[in-house]
Amino acid sequence: MTPLLEVSGVSKRFGGLQAVSDVSFSLGEREILGLIGPNGAGKTTLFNVVNGVYKADKGTIKFAGEDITNRPPNEVVHLGLARTHQIVKPLQDMTVLENVTVGACFGREYLALQPARKVALEVLERVGLAKSAEMSARSLTIAGKKRLEVARALAAHPKLLLLDEVLAGLNPTEITYMIGIVRDIRDSGISVFMIEHVMQAIMSLSDRLVVLSFGQKLAEGHPEEVARDPQVIEAYLGDPDIAEKLKEND
Amino acid sequence: MSGILASMIDGLLIGSVYGLAAMGLSLIWGVMDVINLTHGAVIALGMFGMYILFAAFPVNAYLLLLPVIAAGLLLGLLIYWIAVHWVIGRSQLSSLLSTFAVNMMIIGIGTAIWSTSPYNVNFTLRGITVGAYTFDGNHLAAAGAAVIIGLALELFLYRTRPGKAIRAVADNREAAELMGISSTMVLALAFAIGIALAASSGALVSTLFPFTILSGAGYQMKSFVVTVLAGLGKPLGALVAGVLLGLLEGAVTPFIAVSWIPLIEFGLFVVVLVAFPKGIFARATA
Amino acid sequence: MILRRPVFWLILVFAALMAFVPLHANNVSMREDLILVAIAIILASNLNLMIGYTGYVNFGHIVFYGLGGYVGLYLATVRSWNLVLAALTAGLVVSLFALALGMGILRLRGAYFALATIGVLQAVQSFVANFDPWGRSTGMYVAFDAYERLGGARHALWTTYFLVIGVMALSMILSLGIKISKFGLGLFAIREDEDAALVLGVNTTVFKAIIYSVSAFLPAVAGALMFYKNGMIDPSIAFEFMLSLEGIVMLMLGGKGTVVGAALGGGLYEKLRSYLLTSPKFSNFQLVIAGGLLLLVVLFAPGGLIGWLYRLVPRARKVIE
Structure with missing residues (x-):
């Protein structure tokens, strides 16, 4: 079966900063794919390239069998790819x-x-x-x-929803509520691609995780594998407890 | 051929006055993100300020620039407190409209006092003859004054504490406040300087051409053209771009009817704005 | 449905009153006063589509009115077209011009767009002032036989008046229609946050160009009618910057973004202006007062009269649109 979203070799540069570099991954139907990484890793930039806010310098993005590389955001929504903003824009x-x-x-x-x-x-x-x-x-x-x-x-x-840190800034009760919403969304047949810093939540919600660091894909896989990956641990600023923290949430 | 050269040199001299006016607009725009639509009215006030001062003290008109600048600073503070302070942080539309409202009031009062008939400042400096050309004394003096004021502003911005504070606020208002800079004081100061620059450019123009209370509008438009050419918040760039605009005017004047010049200028303005929304020079350095 | 909106019926009643009161009284000076009110409402209502609905300040809105006047007058006199046909054609031509222009300058956001509109106004004015077929800076006159075709000057003036009132009613209905439509919802989204609107699926480029073009149509038709009635046109009266700006004052005064506010502001401001112009004490201070009024509204009541009403009676929002 062809994946719903297929990102291959996508790069984006701003002046001297390589924000996203040669990132590839795919996302299947009814899947929740998490995107994590330290601050400034290029997560939101990747979202912006996927939904057409920024033009990709290199690479292609396929959604539901169509090439959506560099299509403007309004057309991308019509095809069924919607998103939220990290900094809310009511x-x-x-x-x-x-x-x-x-x-x-x-x-x-x-x-x-x-x-x-x-x-x-x-x-x-x-x-x-x-x-x-x-x-x-x-x-x-x-x-x-x-x-x-x-x-x-x-x-x-949408067929696919990009959620950019919908849990950030919420208190525990609100987080629990929002996690319920995300699960409900997936159960209704919509795939989810989400950026999140709240580790417990992303570890328990995601079917798979993609880890970005300095614009590059560091790891991809089941949350538990990713949590054990030494490169990932390194990327999180050498926090030796990170593996423990990530694991205990499962 | 010599006609073109003379026309271009003259354009260059007048262009530095355009540049001076644009520096005022550019400073305010760059520092506080306010497009000051009182600009044209203040230029006109500068013209009449010079007219009144010269009538009272018939000395060298260029000495009278100093009181015009001082009055401009005060006027700037006044306008800031009336129309700008309250809308800082609100939408751009608010400051656009509030400064425009003040513009209407100034023009209204000016029209009531001076009507819309032309005035002129009757002061002439002897020209300088180099070979076959004679350069108009007033044009030379006005250009010299404009360049001096422009450089003085640049020194002020880069070499003095208040000047550095202005640049800091322009760069990042929140960070500047964290560093203990009172942004209100700085904004008021920047606005006052911007207004004083506009007034002084008006005063210089009044020594070159006859003027009415409505004459400022044309120079305001030129200031927009120049500011957009130069990119925001680059006062020295504005001075250079002003000189370029003057040169362009000088270069085309011998070839086409004067009545077409506004079309070329405004057409150029719109095209440059659309093609380079951040200024031509900004793109080159980005 | 637009027919279910109380404001729709209010507009019809208002237009009917405007049309028949001076006719019934056979009062020509009242008619001349009211035609200016109607023009003010037309300009403010259509400007509202840009400023109030879409959030783009157009300082040069009067360009459409003036160009409409020129095209209309040229067709009606030089080409001897029927007045209504000439006015509608003027509207279409100017709308197409706006569409083409909008594709370019609507790439600019916020204040940059506002500045470009000043440039456009000045550029168009200086072009027309150099344009031979339209009489350069002396402009054009309506030959008397043009009035003859409408049954003599007297009859022609009443006919034009009713047509202008019709355009006024259409302007308000257009504003209402757009406001309650999906198209209007898209425009409001652009006004609130253009980037968000784009991500939500609004084709912002097309929406902006269309509304810019639509906002040109009725002012151009009105310009054709009005300059025909006046019998002459020249670049300085057709493209009067001041009138363009007064349109903004009217809109802010009444309340931008609302159908009734635009009309109310247009009507009130025009009455105020004609009072000031004829009063010996204030005739010189029309600008000062208009400017002061604008400043007060911008600083203290950004929602204008209607905004103030909404705050006083929140439920009014549902009825007075």
Whole structure:
């Protein structure tokens, strides 16, 4: 079976900084693939190249059998690849419902306004924001804004969802809730590719992990294998306990 | 051929005044991300400031630049507190509109006082003759003054504490605040200097050509062209780009009707803006 | 559905009143006052599509009005076209011009775009001032026989008035229609965060170019009608920068982003201006007052009158759009 997302030999350079260099990996249907790595490893840049925010200098990206290399982000969404932002980007002066309706309107199905609103309400229910539907996005808490990011992307009815640190800045209760949402997303048949720094969560959620360091792929595999990989341990700034920490979460 | 050369040299001299005006716009834009739409009105005030001062003290007009600059600094502080301070950190639209509102008020008051009929400053320096050419004395003096003021600003920005503070805030406002620099003071200072530069360029123009209260608008437009050519926050670059624009004007004047020049300039402006949104020089160094 | 919106019916009633009150009173000076109000509302409403809906400041919106006037007048007089046909053609031509122009300058964001629009205004003005077929800086006049075709000057002026009122109503309905549509939702997303809108699937390039072009259409039609009524056009009155800026003041005053706000601001500002112009005390200070008003609104009430109403009565948001 062909994978849903196939990234091969992708590189991206900014001036003198090689942000992503010759990275390849693939992601199957209904899979949760984690992307980890130290700060500045190029994780978000990789996301931006995959969904077309940045143009790749080299390499190709195939999604659902189509070559999406350097296609603009709006076209990538129509094909069924949606994403969230690490630094949340709510449409501040619009309501929560309107925010999510935008996602549904211009997503994979390019729905008309009425059906899009219906989808948006369903999605808000799913992420637990239904009560805030009529609030302005500006007035949400950070946890609310993170959920809004997920809801908007989900409303596009994607086949694959890129989640960029949706757990960062949340308290333990909120993290548990969000993990539930991610599991629910996968159970509904959507593949997930997620960047995360909260190790417990990423180790328990991911089917497989990809590790980036200085823009290069350091390791790839089952979370347990990756956690034992000496190169990975080294990359995490020589923290000798990292393997223990990573393992104990399983 | 000699006609073109003379026209280009003249363009070069006037261009340095354009450059001076643009330095003011560029400084404010670069430091506080505010596009100062009072710029043109302040240039016009500079012209009338010179007119009033010269009527009261008929000395060498170029000496009167000093009081114009001082008044410009005060005016800059005033405008900062009225229209800019409150919108720092809000959307760019807010400062665009608030400075524009002040522009309307200045032009309105100016029109009520001076109407829109032309004035001129009746002061002439003797020209300098080199071979077959005679260079207009006022043009030479204005260009010299513009270059001196421009270099003085550069020295101020790079050699003095307040100047370094301005550059620090322009570079990264939050970091500068962490270093103990009061960004409000610095922003107010930068704005005041920007306004003083605009006023002084207006004062220089008033010694070259007749002017009305509306004359500032044309120079404001040229300042935009120059600033965009030079890239933001590069005052010395603005001076150079101003000279280039003057040269260009001088070079084309002998060949086409004057009425086409605005079309060329504004067309150039839009094209450069679209092609090099960060300035021509910025791209070369990036 | 637009028919279910109270504002839609409000617009129709308002337009009907504007049309029939001066006619009923057979009051020509009232008509001349109201036509200026209608023009102000047309300009403010269409400018709102850019500033209020999409978040792009257009300082040179008047270009569309002036170019429409030129194309319309040229067709209606030099080519002896029917006025309505000439005005509609002017609208189309100017819209296409805007579309082409927009593809270029809408690559710019924020203030850079705003500056480019000033450049465009000045460039177009100086082009027209050098353009022979349009009479260079002296402009063009409407020959009397052009009015004859509409049943004499008197009749022609009333006809133009009703047409302008029609364009005003259409402007407001267009604003409302876009506001409640999917297209409008996409524009709002662009206004709030263009990068986010793109990632959410909005084709920002196309949306911006279309709205820029749409915002040109009715002002151009209105320009054709208005300059025909005035009987003449020249570059300095057709492309008056001041009027372009007053459009922004009107919009900010009424409340950008709202249908009613644009119209309210347009109407109020025009009434205020004509009062100031005719008052012996203030005639010199029209600009000062307009500027002061703009400053106050920007600093203290960025939502304008309608924004203020929303804060007072939050439920009004649902009715007054």
